[in-house]
Amino acid sequence: MKATAVSKVLFDLATDRVTLGLTGEDGDIEITVSLASIPALAASLFYDGELAVHVNTDTAGLALACLNRVREVHGHL
Numbered sequence: 001m002k003a004t005a006v007s008k009v010l011f012d013l014a015t016d017r018v019t020l021g022l023t024g025e026d027g028d029i030e031i032t033v034s035l036a037s038i039p040a041l042a043a044s045l046f047y048d049g050e051l052a053v054h055v056n057t058d059t060a061g062l063a064l065a066c067l068n069r070v071r072e073v074h075g076h077l
Contacts, residue, residue: 001024001025001026001027001029001054002024002025002026002054002055002056003022003023003024003029003054003055003056003059004023004024004025004056004059005022005023005024005059005062006020006021006022006023006059006062006063006066007021007022007023007028008020008021008030009021009066009067009069009070011070011073011074015034016034016035016036016074017032017033017034017035018032018033018034018035018038018067018070019031019032020032020033020041020063020066020067022055022059022063035070035071035074038067038070038071041067042064042067042068045060045063045064046060046064
């Protein structure tokens with residue numbers, strides 16, 4: 001599957017976990033990680049565009065922006 005859009009970004013305050021939803025022609029996928037794992041997830045998106053699926057460049061950029069925003073907002077809570 002190749003992800004072509006970010007479908008959701010959810011942040012669970014109770015567990016400090018982030019769910020990134022990606023969608024593509026073949027379906028949807030959700031990846032849930034701890035807040036502490038965001039840098040590793042972001043590095044994977046940035047360096048090779050791969051998570052559990054291939055992520056196109058524009059979608060990877062948007063996903064990175066969303067994840068960085070979650071980290072920024074969490075720092076202000």
